[in-house]
Amino acid sequence: AKENAFKKIKEAIKVVKKKPSIQTVWNFNTVVMGIQNYYSVATQITINLNELNLHLRKTLYNQLKNIRTEASFHEMTKTFQKRYKGYMAKLYKIQKMVFVPIHAQRWKKTFCFSQVICNFTAEGREKIHNSLKAIDKNTLSYIMRNYIPNRTIEYNDNRISKFIAQYGKCAILGEELGINEWHCHHINPYYISKDDSYLNLIIVNKAIHQLIHLKDKVKIKTLLQSLKLTSKQKEKVNKLRLKCLNEII
Template sequence: MGIQNYYSAATQITNNLIELNSYLQKTLYNRLKNIRKEAKVNDMTSTLQKRYKGYEPQYYKIQDMVFFSIYAQRHKTNLCFSQDTCNYTVEGREKIHQSLKAINKNVLSYVMKNFIPIKTIEYNDNRISKFISQYGKCAVTGTELGISDWHCHHKNPYHLSKDDRFSNLIVLHEDVHRLVHLKDSGKIRDLLNSLQLNKKQKEKVNELRIQCKNTVI
Protein backbone atom coordinates (compact mmCIF):
# COMPACT_ATOMS: atom_id res chain seq x y z
CA MET A 1 0.00 0.00 0.00
CA GLY A 2 2.90 2.33 0.71
CA ILE A 3 4.27 1.82 -2.80
CA GLN A 4 0.81 2.19 -4.31
CA ASN A 5 0.10 5.43 -2.46
CA TYR A 6 3.52 6.94 -3.10
CA TYR A 7 3.57 6.25 -6.84
CA SER A 8 -0.14 6.80 -7.51
CA ALA A 9 0.72 10.20 -9.00
CA ALA A 10 2.14 8.36 -12.04
CA THR A 11 -0.44 8.48 -14.84
CA GLN A 12 0.27 4.86 -15.86
CA ILE A 13 0.65 3.48 -12.33
CA THR A 14 -1.15 0.21 -13.11
CA ASN A 15 1.04 -0.53 -16.14
CA ASN A 16 4.18 0.56 -14.28
CA LEU A 17 3.60 -1.98 -11.51
CA ILE A 18 2.61 -4.95 -13.69
CA GLU A 19 6.22 -6.14 -14.12
CA LEU A 20 6.86 -5.98 -10.38
CA ASN A 21 3.55 -7.75 -9.81
CA SER A 22 4.59 -10.68 -12.03
CA TYR A 23 7.67 -11.33 -9.86
CA LEU A 24 5.71 -11.04 -6.63
CA GLN A 25 2.92 -13.34 -7.82
CA LYS A 26 5.44 -16.06 -8.78
CA THR A 27 7.04 -15.85 -5.35
CA LEU A 28 3.68 -15.85 -3.61
CA TYR A 29 2.51 -18.84 -5.64
CA ASN A 30 5.67 -20.97 -5.35
CA ARG A 31 7.33 -20.21 -2.04
CA LEU A 32 4.20 -19.87 0.06
CA LYS A 33 2.24 -22.76 -1.45
CA ASN A 34 2.25 -24.72 1.82
CA ILE A 35 0.64 -21.98 3.88
CA ARG A 36 -1.41 -19.90 1.43
CA LYS A 37 -5.01 -20.53 0.44
CA GLU A 38 -7.19 -19.20 -2.31
CA ALA A 39 -9.38 -16.28 -1.24
CA LYS A 40 -12.47 -14.46 -2.46
CA VAL A 41 -13.49 -10.82 -2.56
CA ASN A 42 -15.73 -11.31 0.48
CA ASP A 43 -12.70 -12.37 2.54
CA MET A 44 -11.45 -8.77 2.46
CA THR A 45 -12.65 -5.98 4.72
CA SER A 46 -15.20 -3.56 3.28
CA THR A 47 -12.49 -0.87 3.14
CA LEU A 48 -10.21 -3.05 0.99
CA GLN A 49 -13.13 -4.09 -1.22
CA LYS A 50 -13.85 -0.43 -1.87
CA ARG A 51 -10.18 0.41 -2.44
CA TYR A 52 -9.63 -2.36 -5.00
CA LYS A 53 -13.04 -2.33 -6.65
CA GLY A 54 -12.83 -3.15 -10.37
CA TYR A 55 -9.68 -5.28 -10.16
CA GLU A 56 -10.08 -9.06 -10.39
CA PRO A 57 -6.73 -10.83 -9.85
CA GLN A 58 -6.22 -14.24 -8.28
CA TYR A 59 -6.70 -13.76 -4.54
CA TYR A 60 -4.58 -15.56 -1.96
CA LYS A 61 -4.61 -15.38 1.81
CA ILE A 62 -2.51 -16.55 4.74
CA GLN A 63 -4.78 -17.18 7.71
CA ASP A 64 -7.21 -14.23 7.49
CA MET A 65 -4.94 -11.79 5.63
CA VAL A 66 -5.73 -11.38 1.94
CA PHE A 67 -2.88 -10.47 -0.43
CA PHE A 68 -3.84 -8.11 -3.23
CA SER A 69 -1.89 -7.61 -6.46
CA ILE A 70 0.35 -4.56 -6.27
CA TYR A 71 -0.61 -3.33 -9.75
CA ALA A 72 -4.17 -2.65 -8.53
CA GLN A 73 -3.82 1.11 -8.10
CA ARG A 74 -5.48 3.89 -10.06
CA HIS A 75 -3.87 7.23 -10.84
CA LYS A 76 -4.52 9.99 -8.31
CA THR A 77 -4.00 13.67 -8.96
CA ASN A 78 -1.93 15.26 -6.21
CA LEU A 79 -3.80 18.03 -4.41
CA CYS A 80 -1.95 21.33 -4.33
CA PHE A 81 -1.51 23.12 -1.03
CA SER A 82 -0.16 26.53 -0.14
CA GLN A 83 3.49 26.55 0.89
CA ASP A 84 2.78 29.81 2.70
CA THR A 85 0.49 28.20 5.31
CA CYS A 86 2.59 27.65 8.43
CA ASN A 87 2.94 28.58 12.10
CA TYR A 88 6.17 30.53 11.68
CA THR A 89 5.22 33.67 9.75
CA VAL A 90 2.55 36.34 10.16
CA GLU A 91 1.13 35.52 6.73
CA GLY A 92 1.18 31.78 7.42
CA ARG A 93 -0.65 32.12 10.72
CA GLU A 94 -3.22 34.39 9.11
CA LYS A 95 -4.04 31.66 6.55
CA ILE A 96 -4.51 29.16 9.37
CA HIS A 97 -6.83 31.56 11.20
CA GLN A 98 -8.82 32.13 8.01
CA SER A 99 -9.52 28.41 7.76
CA LEU A 100 -10.79 28.38 11.36
CA LYS A 101 -13.40 31.08 10.75
CA ALA A 102 -15.88 28.39 9.71
CA ILE A 103 -15.90 27.03 13.28
CA ASN A 104 -18.26 28.41 15.91
CA LYS A 105 -15.85 30.29 18.20
CA ASN A 106 -17.97 29.88 21.33
CA VAL A 107 -18.08 26.11 20.94
CA LEU A 108 -14.36 25.93 20.11
CA SER A 109 -13.53 28.02 23.18
CA TYR A 110 -15.63 25.68 25.33
CA VAL A 111 -13.88 22.61 23.90
CA MET A 112 -10.42 24.07 24.51
CA LYS A 113 -11.13 25.20 28.08
CA ASN A 114 -12.91 22.08 29.36
CA PHE A 115 -10.14 19.65 30.19
CA ILE A 116 -11.37 16.16 31.19
CA PRO A 117 -9.26 15.22 34.25
CA ILE A 118 -10.05 11.48 34.13
CA LYS A 119 -8.72 11.26 30.57
CA THR A 120 -5.11 11.32 29.36
CA ILE A 121 -3.37 14.48 28.19
CA GLU A 122 -3.03 12.82 24.78
CA TYR A 123 -6.81 12.38 24.57
CA ASN A 124 -7.56 15.93 25.70
CA ASP A 125 -5.15 17.40 23.14
CA ASN A 126 -6.29 15.17 20.30
CA ARG A 127 -10.01 15.75 20.88
CA ILE A 128 -9.38 19.48 20.36
CA SER A 129 -7.37 18.79 17.21
CA LYS A 130 -10.03 16.42 15.88
CA PHE A 131 -12.80 18.95 16.57
CA ILE A 132 -10.87 21.59 14.64
CA SER A 133 -9.98 19.24 11.77
CA GLN A 134 -13.70 18.47 11.32
CA TYR A 135 -14.52 22.21 11.43
CA GLY A 136 -16.80 21.61 14.41
CA LYS A 137 -19.12 19.32 12.44
CA CYS A 138 -20.33 15.75 12.95
CA ALA A 139 -18.26 13.29 10.91
CA VAL A 140 -21.41 11.39 9.88
CA THR A 141 -24.16 13.96 9.36
CA GLY A 142 -22.04 17.05 8.68
CA THR A 143 -24.21 19.15 11.00
CA GLU A 144 -22.63 21.94 13.04
CA LEU A 145 -22.15 20.89 16.65
CA GLY A 146 -23.12 22.90 19.71
CA ILE A 147 -21.60 23.12 23.16
CA SER A 148 -23.57 20.22 24.66
CA ASP A 149 -24.47 17.94 21.72
CA TRP A 150 -21.08 16.64 20.59
CA HIS A 151 -19.09 13.60 21.69
CA CYS A 152 -15.57 12.43 20.95
CA HIS A 153 -15.67 8.72 20.07
CA HIS A 154 -12.91 6.09 20.09
CA LYS A 155 -13.17 4.13 16.83
CA ASN A 156 -11.46 1.14 18.41
CA PRO A 157 -12.91 0.99 21.95
CA TYR A 158 -10.53 2.41 24.54
CA HIS A 159 -11.08 -0.47 26.97
CA LEU A 160 -9.67 -2.78 24.29
CA SER A 161 -7.08 -0.62 22.53
CA LYS A 162 -5.99 1.97 25.15
CA ASP A 163 -5.51 4.15 22.08
CA ASP A 164 -5.96 7.92 22.44
CA ARG A 165 -4.20 8.79 19.20
CA PHE A 166 -5.66 11.37 16.82
CA SER A 167 -6.34 8.67 14.22
CA ASN A 168 -8.48 6.66 16.65
CA LEU A 169 -10.79 9.56 17.51
CA ILE A 170 -13.80 10.94 15.69
CA VAL A 171 -16.21 13.72 16.67
CA LEU A 172 -19.91 12.86 16.43
CA HIS A 173 -23.27 14.36 17.28
CA GLU A 174 -24.57 12.96 20.57
CA ASP A 175 -27.43 11.05 18.90
CA VAL A 176 -25.12 9.56 16.27
CA HIS A 177 -22.73 8.48 19.02
CA ARG A 178 -25.60 6.72 20.81
CA LEU A 179 -26.54 5.02 17.53
CA VAL A 180 -23.01 3.64 17.19
CA HIS A 181 -23.22 1.96 20.61
CA LEU A 182 -26.90 1.00 20.93
CA LYS A 183 -27.92 -2.66 20.85
CA ASP A 184 -31.66 -2.34 21.56
CA SER A 185 -33.44 -2.66 18.18
CA GLY A 186 -36.38 -0.50 19.30
CA LYS A 187 -34.17 2.40 20.40
CA ILE A 188 -32.11 2.05 17.21
CA ARG A 189 -35.26 2.28 15.10
CA ASP A 190 -36.42 5.39 16.99
CA LEU A 191 -33.06 7.11 16.51
CA LEU A 192 -32.97 6.25 12.79
CA ASN A 193 -36.43 7.76 12.38
CA SER A 194 -35.27 10.87 14.20
CA LEU A 195 -31.96 11.32 12.37
CA GLN A 196 -33.20 10.43 8.86
CA LEU A 197 -29.74 9.30 7.69
CA ASN A 198 -29.08 8.73 4.00
CA LYS A 199 -27.42 5.58 2.62
CA LYS A 200 -23.87 6.95 2.83
CA GLN A 201 -24.38 8.14 6.41
CA LYS A 202 -25.77 4.74 7.45
CA GLU A 203 -22.73 3.04 5.92
CA LYS A 204 -20.47 5.29 7.98
CA VAL A 205 -22.42 4.46 11.15
CA ASN A 206 -22.15 0.75 10.38
CA GLU A 207 -18.37 1.05 9.88
CA LEU A 208 -18.10 2.56 13.33
CA ARG A 209 -20.43 -0.08 14.81
CA ILE A 210 -18.33 -2.89 13.37
CA GLN A 211 -15.18 -1.38 14.92
CA CYS A 212 -17.05 -1.38 18.25
CA LYS A 213 -17.92 -5.07 17.80
CA ASN A 214 -21.61 -4.26 17.25
CA THR A 215 -23.87 -5.65 14.53
CA VAL A 216 -24.73 -3.58 11.46
CA ILE A 217 -28.10 -1.83 11.24
Protein backbone atom coordinates in the same frame (compact mmCIF):
# COMPACT_ATOMS: atom_id res chain seq x y z
CA ALA B 1 -1.42 43.78 21.97
CA LYS B 2 1.80 42.83 23.78
CA GLU B 3 0.50 44.39 26.99
CA ASN B 4 -2.78 42.48 26.71
CA ALA B 5 -0.94 39.21 26.02
CA PHE B 6 1.34 39.86 29.02
CA LYS B 7 -1.67 40.43 31.32
CA LYS B 8 -3.50 37.31 30.08
CA ILE B 9 -0.52 35.01 30.61
CA LYS B 10 0.33 36.55 34.00
CA GLU B 11 -3.27 36.09 35.11
CA ALA B 12 -3.13 32.44 33.98
CA ILE B 13 0.01 31.96 36.14
CA LYS B 14 -1.80 33.44 39.16
CA VAL B 15 -4.66 31.00 38.64
CA VAL B 16 -2.18 28.10 38.61
CA LYS B 17 -0.58 29.38 41.82
CA LYS B 18 -3.97 29.67 43.52
CA LYS B 19 -5.13 26.23 42.40
CA PRO B 20 -2.27 24.05 41.11
CA SER B 21 -3.77 21.26 39.01
CA ILE B 22 -3.75 19.73 35.54
CA GLN B 23 -6.87 21.80 34.74
CA THR B 24 -5.24 25.19 35.52
CA VAL B 25 -2.01 24.32 33.68
CA TRP B 26 -4.19 23.24 30.74
CA ASN B 27 -5.86 26.67 30.91
CA PHE B 28 -2.41 28.36 30.91
CA ASN B 29 -1.42 26.34 27.83
CA THR B 30 -4.59 27.26 25.93
CA VAL B 31 -4.01 30.96 26.68
CA VAL B 32 -0.38 30.80 25.44
CA MET B 33 -1.20 28.75 22.33
CA GLY B 34 -4.13 31.03 21.53
CA ILE B 35 -1.79 34.05 21.52
CA GLN B 36 0.84 32.16 19.49
CA ASN B 37 -1.70 31.07 16.87
CA TYR B 38 -3.43 34.44 16.57
CA TYR B 39 -0.22 36.45 16.10
CA SER B 40 1.78 33.84 14.14
CA VAL B 41 1.44 35.89 10.91
CA ALA B 42 2.95 38.99 12.54
CA THR B 43 6.46 39.52 11.13
CA GLN B 44 7.98 40.29 14.58
CA ILE B 45 6.21 37.43 16.40
CA THR B 46 9.44 35.67 17.51
CA ILE B 47 11.01 38.88 18.83
CA ASN B 48 7.78 39.95 20.58
CA LEU B 49 7.22 36.59 22.26
CA ASN B 50 10.85 36.48 23.42
CA GLU B 51 10.30 39.88 25.07
CA LEU B 52 7.23 38.51 26.88
CA ASN B 53 9.06 35.32 27.81
CA LEU B 54 11.96 37.28 29.31
CA HIS B 55 9.64 38.74 31.96
CA LEU B 56 7.07 35.97 32.32
CA ARG B 57 9.51 33.07 32.80
CA LYS B 58 10.73 34.86 35.96
CA THR B 59 7.13 35.10 37.15
CA LEU B 60 6.57 31.43 36.30
CA TYR B 61 9.79 30.43 38.11
CA ASN B 62 9.22 32.48 41.26
CA GLN B 63 5.45 32.25 41.69
CA LEU B 64 5.34 28.48 41.24
CA LYS B 65 8.69 27.42 42.71
CA ASN B 66 7.13 25.41 45.55
CA ILE B 67 4.56 23.57 43.43
CA ARG B 68 6.22 22.89 40.07
CA THR B 69 8.86 20.36 39.08
CA GLU B 70 11.24 20.21 36.13
CA ALA B 71 10.02 18.38 33.03
CA SER B 72 11.60 16.97 29.89
CA PHE B 73 10.49 17.47 26.30
CA HIS B 74 9.43 13.80 26.05
CA GLU B 75 6.90 14.28 28.86
CA MET B 76 4.84 16.50 26.54
CA THR B 77 1.99 14.97 24.54
CA LYS B 78 2.85 13.86 21.00
CA THR B 79 0.93 16.85 19.59
CA PHE B 80 2.92 19.29 21.73
CA GLN B 81 6.19 17.54 20.82
CA LYS B 82 5.39 17.98 17.13
CA ARG B 83 4.43 21.64 17.66
CA TYR B 84 7.46 22.64 19.77
CA LYS B 85 10.14 20.41 18.23
CA GLY B 86 13.46 22.24 17.82
CA TYR B 87 12.88 24.85 20.53
CA MET B 88 15.29 25.07 23.46
CA ALA B 89 13.47 25.81 26.70
CA LYS B 90 13.58 24.81 30.35
CA LEU B 91 10.28 23.06 30.93
CA TYR B 92 8.20 22.73 34.08
CA LYS B 93 5.17 20.67 35.00
CA ILE B 94 2.52 20.28 37.66
CA GLN B 95 1.45 16.68 38.13
CA LYS B 96 1.74 15.34 34.55
CA MET B 97 0.85 18.53 32.65
CA VAL B 98 3.84 20.34 31.11
CA PHE B 99 3.79 24.15 30.66
CA VAL B 100 4.23 25.04 26.98
CA PRO B 101 7.10 27.47 26.19
CA ILE B 102 5.86 31.05 25.72
CA HIS B 103 8.44 32.11 23.13
CA ALA B 104 8.11 29.07 20.85
CA GLN B 105 6.36 30.39 17.75
CA ARG B 106 7.91 31.04 14.34
CA TRP B 107 6.48 33.45 11.80
CA LYS B 108 4.03 31.85 9.38
CA LYS B 109 3.66 33.03 5.82
CA THR B 110 0.06 33.77 4.88
CA PHE B 111 -0.59 31.56 1.87
CA CYS B 112 -3.58 32.41 -0.36
CA PHE B 113 -3.87 35.78 1.37
CA SER B 114 -6.57 38.00 -0.12
CA GLN B 115 -5.87 41.73 -0.17
CA VAL B 116 -9.63 42.27 -0.35
CA ILE B 117 -9.92 41.21 3.31
CA CYS B 118 -9.90 44.29 5.55
CA ASN B 119 -11.96 46.10 8.18
CA PHE B 120 -12.61 49.18 6.07
CA THR B 121 -14.91 47.99 3.28
CA ALA B 122 -18.23 46.11 3.27
CA GLU B 123 -16.71 43.39 1.06
CA GLY B 124 -13.63 43.08 3.26
CA ARG B 125 -15.66 42.80 6.47
CA GLU B 126 -17.92 40.18 4.89
CA LYS B 127 -14.88 38.02 4.04
CA ILE B 128 -13.66 38.29 7.64
CA HIS B 129 -17.07 37.28 9.00
CA ASN B 130 -17.38 34.36 6.58
CA SER B 131 -13.98 32.98 7.60
CA LEU B 132 -14.91 33.22 11.28
CA LYS B 133 -18.05 31.17 10.67
CA ALA B 134 -15.98 28.08 9.78
CA ILE B 135 -15.83 26.96 13.42
CA ASP B 136 -18.17 27.99 16.23
CA LYS B 137 -15.83 29.95 18.51
CA ASN B 138 -17.95 29.49 21.64
CA THR B 139 -17.93 25.70 21.29
CA LEU B 140 -14.19 25.62 20.54
CA SER B 141 -13.45 27.86 23.53
CA TYR B 142 -15.59 25.61 25.75
CA ILE B 143 -13.75 22.46 24.59
CA MET B 144 -10.31 24.04 25.05
CA ARG B 145 -11.02 25.26 28.56
CA ASN B 146 -12.85 22.19 29.88
CA TYR B 147 -10.25 19.56 30.63
CA ILE B 148 -11.62 16.07 31.43
CA PRO B 149 -9.76 14.96 34.59
CA ASN B 150 -10.41 11.22 34.30
CA ARG B 151 -9.04 11.00 30.74
CA THR B 152 -5.43 11.12 29.52
CA ILE B 153 -3.64 14.33 28.56
CA GLU B 154 -3.21 12.86 25.07
CA TYR B 155 -6.99 12.41 24.73
CA ASN B 156 -7.76 15.95 25.93
CA ASP B 157 -5.17 17.32 23.53
CA ASN B 158 -6.20 15.28 20.47
CA ARG B 159 -9.95 15.84 20.82
CA ILE B 160 -9.34 19.59 20.32
CA SER B 161 -7.17 18.94 17.26
CA LYS B 162 -9.80 16.61 15.80
CA PHE B 163 -12.63 19.12 16.45
CA ILE B 164 -10.66 21.82 14.61
CA ALA B 165 -9.72 19.45 11.76
CA GLN B 166 -13.42 18.66 11.25
CA TYR B 167 -14.33 22.38 11.39
CA GLY B 168 -16.59 21.64 14.36
CA LYS B 169 -18.86 19.42 12.24
CA CYS B 170 -20.18 15.89 12.73
CA ALA B 171 -18.19 13.36 10.67
CA ILE B 172 -21.43 11.55 9.75
CA LEU B 173 -24.07 14.27 9.39
CA GLY B 174 -21.78 17.10 8.26
CA GLU B 175 -23.69 19.49 10.54
CA GLU B 176 -22.10 22.09 12.80
CA LEU B 177 -22.07 20.97 16.42
CA GLY B 178 -22.96 23.08 19.45
CA ILE B 179 -21.61 22.81 23.02
CA ASN B 180 -24.20 20.21 24.05
CA GLU B 181 -24.28 18.29 20.76
CA TRP B 182 -20.73 17.14 20.13
CA HIS B 183 -19.14 13.88 21.31
CA CYS B 184 -15.65 12.48 20.79
CA HIS B 185 -15.73 8.79 19.79
CA HIS B 186 -12.91 6.21 19.82
CA ILE B 187 -12.98 4.41 16.44
CA ASN B 188 -11.29 1.37 17.97
CA PRO B 189 -12.92 1.12 21.42
CA TYR B 190 -10.69 2.40 24.21
CA TYR B 191 -11.39 -0.59 26.47
CA ILE B 192 -9.80 -2.79 23.78
CA SER B 193 -7.16 -0.56 22.20
CA LYS B 194 -6.24 1.88 25.04
CA ASP B 195 -5.60 4.22 22.11
CA ASP B 196 -6.16 7.97 22.59
CA SER B 197 -4.22 8.92 19.45
CA TYR B 198 -5.47 11.53 16.99
CA LEU B 199 -6.17 8.93 14.29
CA ASN B 200 -8.37 6.88 16.63
CA LEU B 201 -10.71 9.77 17.46
CA ILE B 202 -13.68 11.13 15.54
CA ILE B 203 -16.11 13.95 16.37
CA VAL B 204 -19.80 13.09 15.99
CA ASN B 205 -23.23 14.30 17.00
CA LYS B 206 -24.43 13.06 20.41
CA ALA B 207 -27.29 11.08 18.81
CA ILE B 208 -24.91 9.47 16.29
CA HIS B 209 -22.62 8.46 19.14
CA GLN B 210 -25.56 6.74 20.83
CA LEU B 211 -26.45 4.99 17.58
CA ILE B 212 -22.90 3.63 17.24
CA HIS B 213 -23.04 1.97 20.67
CA LEU B 214 -26.72 0.99 20.98
CA LYS B 215 -27.68 -2.68 21.03
CA ASP B 216 -31.42 -2.34 21.76
CA LYS B 217 -33.24 -2.73 18.41
CA VAL B 218 -36.27 -0.68 19.50
CA LYS B 219 -34.11 2.27 20.56
CA ILE B 220 -32.06 1.97 17.35
CA LYS B 221 -35.24 2.10 15.28
CA THR B 222 -36.48 5.20 17.15
CA LEU B 223 -33.15 6.98 16.64
CA LEU B 224 -33.04 6.10 12.95
CA GLN B 225 -36.53 7.55 12.47
CA SER B 226 -35.51 10.84 14.08
CA LEU B 227 -32.13 11.11 12.33
CA LYS B 228 -33.34 10.12 8.84
CA LEU B 229 -29.90 9.04 7.65
CA THR B 230 -29.03 8.62 3.99
CA SER B 231 -27.69 5.25 2.82
CA LYS B 232 -24.15 6.71 2.75
CA GLN B 233 -24.46 8.06 6.29
CA LYS B 234 -25.84 4.74 7.54
CA GLU B 235 -22.90 2.97 5.89
CA LYS B 236 -20.47 5.18 7.83
CA VAL B 237 -22.31 4.45 11.09
CA ASN B 238 -22.19 0.71 10.38
CA LYS B 239 -18.42 0.81 9.85
CA LEU B 240 -18.05 2.39 13.29
CA ARG B 241 -20.53 -0.09 14.82
CA LEU B 242 -18.53 -3.04 13.50
CA LYS B 243 -15.39 -1.61 15.11
CA CYS B 244 -17.33 -1.62 18.41
CA LEU B 245 -18.30 -5.26 17.82
CA ASN B 246 -21.96 -4.34 17.22
CA GLU B 247 -24.27 -5.63 14.50
CA ILE B 248 -24.90 -3.50 11.41
CA ILE B 249 -28.23 -1.69 11.19
